Every structure is written in structure tokens, then in C-alpha cells.
Amino acid sequence: MLFWVIAAVLTLVASLAVLLPLAAKPKSKIAGSGHDLEVYRDQLSELDRDLARGLIQPAEAEQARAEVARRIIRLGGEEKLDSPTSRPASTKLRLISAAAVLAVPLISWGTYARLGSPDLPSQPLSERLAKNPGESSVDELVARAEAHLSANPTDGQGWDVLAPVYLRMQRFGDAANAYRNAIRLLEPSSDRQSGLGEALVNADGGKISADAKLAFEASLKLDPSNPKASFFVAMGLAQDGRKDEAVATWQKMRAGLPQGSPWLDAVDQALARAEAPQAPAANGPSKEEMEAAASMSSEDRASMIAGMVARLDEKLKLNPKDAEGWMQLIRSYLVVGDAEKARDALNRAVSVFGPDSEQAKKFVAFASSNGLEVAE
Incomplete structure (x- = not known):
């Protein structure tokens, strides 16, 4: 019951905070404009007295009189705009706004009463923990x-x-x-x-x-x-x-x-x-191949190394479960400076063994330790 009282009070306060400014009548400017008109008339009289005493030139008096006349004309236009016949649109807008403000809590409460569970008792944690253990989650x-x-x-x-x-x-x-x-x-x-x-x-x-x-x-x-x-x-x-x-x-x-x-x-x-029988591992270059590479020119050596890495890659396609072969392939690509292919080899190795497998974690750690930037 306390919840409903608090909810009703908060709803009333929020509604009044919006409705009161909308319901207030706009301040009339008629009384103020009458006072301004008297001031302008006194200014015209003062101009005539100064002109008669010779304190100002006729041309200056005429300019001042014209300025006061413009102010009087402008004051008359404001009085027309502030007349009751000019305010029906403003009154209609306030009524629409007030109706909208009242509709929000009424619709909200009605929807909750129909779709919600207003009669459901509260379930504080202390009470839930104190109930029968057999009825607890x-x-x-x-x-x-x-x-x-x-x-x-x-x-x-x-x-x-x-x-x-x-x-x-x-x-x-x-x-x-x-x-x-x-x-x-x-x-x-x-x-x-x-x-x-x-x-x-x-x-x-x-x-x-x-x-x-x-x-x-x-x-x-x-x-x-x-x-x-x-x-x-x-x-x-x-x-x-x-x-x-x-x-x-x-x-x-x-x-x-x-x-x-x-x-x-x-x-x-x-x-x-x-x-389970293990498939033959994807071996790297033999001792003879390494000795032959040492006597080659840098271009030929690079070509030979690229060929050996390509063969290792092909062997791993036939025997993808060779964990040592995958690590050797990743290292080989890093040695020849091809980080993109090393990263591709790492992704393929992880895919073969499963992203959540222990071997996949070893692949990632191995690649990182050899200088390959691995996304987390």
C-alpha cells in the first residue's frame, strides 16, 4: 500500500509541475502600456517648451517629435496583439498540452493495472533466504x-x-x-x-x-x-x-x-x-638441404626457403593434426618476414584444434613469443 501512496504523490507532483505553468494566465501589458503613453505625451510637451525657450533648434525638435510618435505607434500595435481576440490559439495550445500531461499517468497506470501484477507481494532478499530451503532456488x-x-x-x-x-x-x-x-x-x-x-x-x-x-x-x-x-x-x-x-x-x-x-x-x-596412431610429421628442411642453401646466392637461397615453406604448408594440409608442424610453419613464415602468412597459418592451426583447446593456446603463446602480434 505504501508503494501506491508514494507513486500517487510523485505522479501528482510531476503533473502539477507541468500543469501550473500551462494554466497560468499570461501577464497583461495593457496597464504598462498606458503608463508608457503618458510618458511619451510628457516628452512631446517638454519638446514644445524647449523649442519655445530656444533651447533646441526647430529641426532637432521635429526629429525628436517624430521618434516619440514612432514609439507611440509601436505601443498601439502591441496593445492590439495582446487583446483577447488574439489569444485563442495560445489558449487552445495550453489546453492540448494539459490534456497530454494528464493522459500520461492515466494511460501508464491503466496499462500497468491491466498487464502488470499490482497484487504481487514484495520479495526482499532477507525474506527469501528465511523461507523453507526446499522452496528456494x-x-x-x-x-x-x-x-x-x-x-x-x-x-x-x-x-x-x-x-x-x-x-x-x-x-x-x-x-x-x-x-x-x-x-x-x-x-x-x-x-x-x-x-x-x-x-x-x-x-x-x-x-x-x-x-x-x-x-x-x-x-x-x-x-x-x-x-x-x-x-x-x-x-x-x-x-x-x-x-x-x-x-x-x-x-x-x-x-x-x-x-x-x-x-x-x-x-x-x-x-x-x-x-591413436600419429600421422607422419611435416618435417622441415633436411641437413643436406641446409648445406646446399649455405652455398647459394641470397636470391637462390630465398627461393629455396620459400619452396621448403610451401612444401611444409602442403604437408600440413594433408596432415592438419601435426601440432609441431604448425609451429614450424609459423616460425618459418616469420623468419622469411611474411607476418601475414604466419598469422594465417596460426588461424588455420587454431581452427583445426579448436579455439578453446589447450593446443590452440599453445599456438597463440608460441606465435607471440616469436614476435607475431596476436589479437586478443
């Missing part, structure tokens, strides 16, 4: 937990409950902070350590950082059969180029997984990628 529950932890930052159990929720909401930085608080306030556990590692990996775009690796290793010390920690440790080995160790870790992990485990599919896919 996830965001409301998280807000309630955050308010509780803000007032009770040493509640380790609260951080322990909130951390995996943050992880599912993809708030990875908050999840890592919550896991650290839970580990600090409670005792370290395998699940908390592996959760911390997973949050760090996701926050870093899939890269197994040193902190994430330490968290997974700590998790496995507490529980060697933790599937999440085992999986990410193997992924870290694969990212470091230790593919055989990664495959062995995944195979050992798979052998110990129970039937129906959600990690079976993830392990099978990782093994399929790791054990």
Missing part, C-alpha cells in the same frame, strides 16, 4: 550459505558443503578458495584435495598446474584409489609429453574401476586419444 541457497560464512568464516563444514556447489556452478575461483578453507579448518581429505585440484585445473583452462598436481598427489596419498585424482595425474603426464606413463596410469586406473563407474567413459576416451 540454488542461487538463493548459495546466497544464504555465503551470508552465513561471511558472519562465520571459521565454519569449516560450511566451506566443505559450498565448495562442490561452486564447482558445479563453474565458479572455479570461488570453489578453489572454499576447498582451501575447508582443508585449513577441517582436516585434509582425499576428496577435498582432488576437488581443489579439479577447481584449479578448470580455472586454468584445463592445464595441470604445479599447484593442481600437488593437490592430486596429496589426494592419492590419502586414498590411492581416488579416481578423480588418478585421472588428472595421468592427464598431467600426457601434457608433459610422458604419454607412455599416462597410458599406463589410465590403464591401471581402469582395471580398478567398478562396473558402471562414471569414470569409465572418460578413461576410455583418454586412452583412445593417447593410443
